[in-house]
Amino acid sequence: MTIGELRKERVDRGIKVRTEGIYALMSWRELAYLALPRLVLIAGLLALPFLVPGMYWQKVISIVSIYALLAISFDFLAHYVGLVSLGGAFFIGTGGYVAAIANKTLGLPIFLTIPIATIAGAAICTLLLLPCLPLRGVYFAIVTLMYPLVLARIIEALDILGGTDGIMGVASFPGHWTEQYVVIIMVLVFLFGLRRLVNLDIGLVLRGVKDNDQAVRASGMNITRYKALAVFIASSMGCLAGACLVHIYMWAGISLFALDFSILPIAATVIGGGGTLAGPVLGCLILVPASELLRAFGTLRIAFYSLILVGFIVYKSEGIMVFGQRKYHQFERWVKI
């Protein structure tokens, strides 16, 4: 018997009732079946600062969390609202500069600057992106890509906000434990918050905008408003990440608008599995440390990086998380055709 005569059949485990998202739990075993993957993720992330050797890698964990926030926000916009955003750098930069200004110019303490940067930064981003929200197609991606370039050049050319030197001497977190746990807990809060949101009724509307925006309009809803809401949520995550980054580096400069912040979250989403929200976090946990390890190769780093990415797209385009979910939730068996 050759492979050609066989077909892989997949059967859902019996725990699923009727449809996605409705479970009938009959025992502790079934409860554990659902809770275990989530608990492993939560406990794993919380334990991470203890598991890594030394301060250097603890810093890497913070950066992983920053990128994870960006990646979750990209995944949310792309797979649940249908807006492909290349605006990671835009969000980081806006949030970062708002936090730096609030801290240096207004003299606010760190636990006020971060919330302010999150809300005000997200409001600024949403307002600036508002004009392209009624458009369909690639315009949103293009505009989100242009803004960070434009803003960086404006700051450089007009020599405002510290110019090329940036804003120095921004307050740091009280301690490196606080720093790590603030960002890690924020990742968990936004990850589980968004997973909840996309299954609420309002989340279904957002998913409807992605699937068929005309039908949402025909249902009497203003799709631009819902897109703006989604952009606000996503950009608030990005701005929060930016504010934390500024306080970690104690400096805000035009490198906050670097393209890395736009590209790496997308790569992480591809590797981790789009549409799962947890997948991008996983992707960041792989990609960011990998890029640190590849630092020894200098500029060749990007080449290796791209190879990893191409490999994933060609051989496992669904992503780690989707692959894992399938293995976990379904039985597979070979049947004769």
Added chain:
Amino acid sequence: MTGKPILEVREATKAFGGILALNRVSFDVREGEILGIIGPNGSGKTTLVNCITGFIPMTSGKVFFRGKEISRKPAHKIADLGITRTFQIMRPYYSLPAYKNLIIPLFSPRAKRTGGWRGGGRLGDRATVSVDILEEIGFERDSFVPYKMASALPTGYLKRLELARCLALRPEVILCDEVFSGLSMSEIASMVPLIERLQMEGITLVMIEHRLRELFRVAGRVLVLNFGEKLMEGTAEQVMADKRVKEAYFGSEEVEEVMTYA
């Protein structure tokens, strides 16, 4: 049955570049009636629906709903007034189960306002209400069908889902763009009573159809479009007897078949 006009279309004109897709089309839709719109392919039927519901802006002309002009309003505002439409090419929310497809319209301001708790408003459980609406429209409640992904549903159910999406808004007018097309004879047979019941519940229907026999059974009046212009308007018998309509449909067996039938 001839109530006062609920929708008045005045000189609706739509030009795509140099081509007039609609040329000064005027007609009334009366409250509680079923108005059929027929015409050969490319005669502007779908464009007319798109213009009335605000999905594409009219070049000139006006539309009045209960005496108030709606021709410059955006699509979602018009839907919010209770003028809903189905799409010729059904595009449900494929990644959602059928019943979750309905939660989206039930979340709209109009459904929250008009539905009370039964409509899934502030207090309602929208999942329950959506299964109720689906049952009403022919999804078997205790089967797997309402819980299936929309991508796995056959055409007949998708057409019903399109109608259900309109019903969730508690509409006053439904503009149906070819609900019968692509359905088997038995599916159409089960759809016709549904359409009649919607009319009895007080909903005004405008139906674009190519299935003339079924349309003539339900429609009180029929409007004939040809090359973007109104050819005539009248009862099913008048339309069937008209020479110009026969010419417009020249070669179409369907009309002749219906005409010999009548």
